[in-house]
Amino acid sequence: MEGSRTSILVVHGFNHDHHQMRPLAEFLASRFESDVSVHGIDLYPADGRSSLVTLADQVVSSLRQLVLGRIEEERSRDANFRLDEEAPLPSSVRVHLVGFSMGGLVSRIAYQQRGGASFTKSVISIASPHAGTVMAYLKQAPGVRDMRPTSGQIRSLHGSLEECVRADGMTTFTQLWTPFDHLIVPATNGRLPVGTNRLVPVIGHNRLIAHPACFQAVFEAIQAREAQG
Numbered sequence: 001m002e003g004s005r006t007s008i009l010v011v012h013g014f015n016h017d018h019h020q021m022r023p024l025a026e027f028l029a030s031r032f033e034s035d036v037s038v039h040g041i042d043l044y045p046a047d048g049r050s051s052l053v054t055l056a057d058q059v060v061s062s063l064r065q066l067v068l069g070r071i072e073e074e075r076s077r078d079a080n081f082r083l084d085e086e087a088p089l090p091s092s093v094r095v096h097l098v099g100f101s102m103g104g105l106v107s108r109i110a111y112q113q114r115g116g117a118s119f120t121k122s123v124i125s126i127a128s129p130h131a132g133t134v135m136a137y138l139k140q141a142p143g144v145r146d147m148r149p150t151s152g153q154i155r156s157l158h159g160s161l162e163e164c165v166r167a168d169g170m171t172t173f174t175q176l177w178t179p180f181d182h183l184i185v186p187a188t189n190g191r192l193p194v195g196t197n198r199l200v201p202v203i204g205h206n207r208l209i210a211h212p213a214c215f216q217a218v219f220e221a222i223q224a225r226e227a228q229g
Contacts, residue, residue, distance in 0.1 A: 006036040013101030017042045027215040048141030056109035063119040094121035100209045104128025117168045122225040124174045127208045131189035174221040
């Protein structure tokens, strides 16, 4: 819809808070100028003490609040705006979900298993262990165990993603990954069988979320989805 605002929720990684995503958020706000609202979230606890599902429910709660806000914006802008309760939410009120590392996996769980598909327009993950990482065997904590390649959480996600994407029919997926990631092992576990897997040749895990090439790739993914309407 013409004049519709782009809403983005950025989700931080392990043992961080929303400040980790601030450079990306500021970049996106500057590129989209006045037509964007970028929001952060503080996952708690982000140190692995809770399961990833617990964190995903926090993401879904934030998505729901953002979508309700978007609906009110549309109603105030267009007196004829109506929602069909029998139909999926329109693209104009849905939110782009961008997650880094653990935050990308949490975002996928939110979308795939916790009802977030109803609220999302795109899911963009950055250096996220979609197929797990062997580095997660180094720490005994529920949220970290969830990121092991053999975990029940990873296995439960594996088989249903393509079906979920087809059923939703509105959300696009983009995975940004680097073959030089020392925390996602093997690095190819940052890819998915759906959407676009975009290689960003940055050395290191945390450097990816601070790199201009990553910022530009996220912007282009959101811009491409917006162009679809």
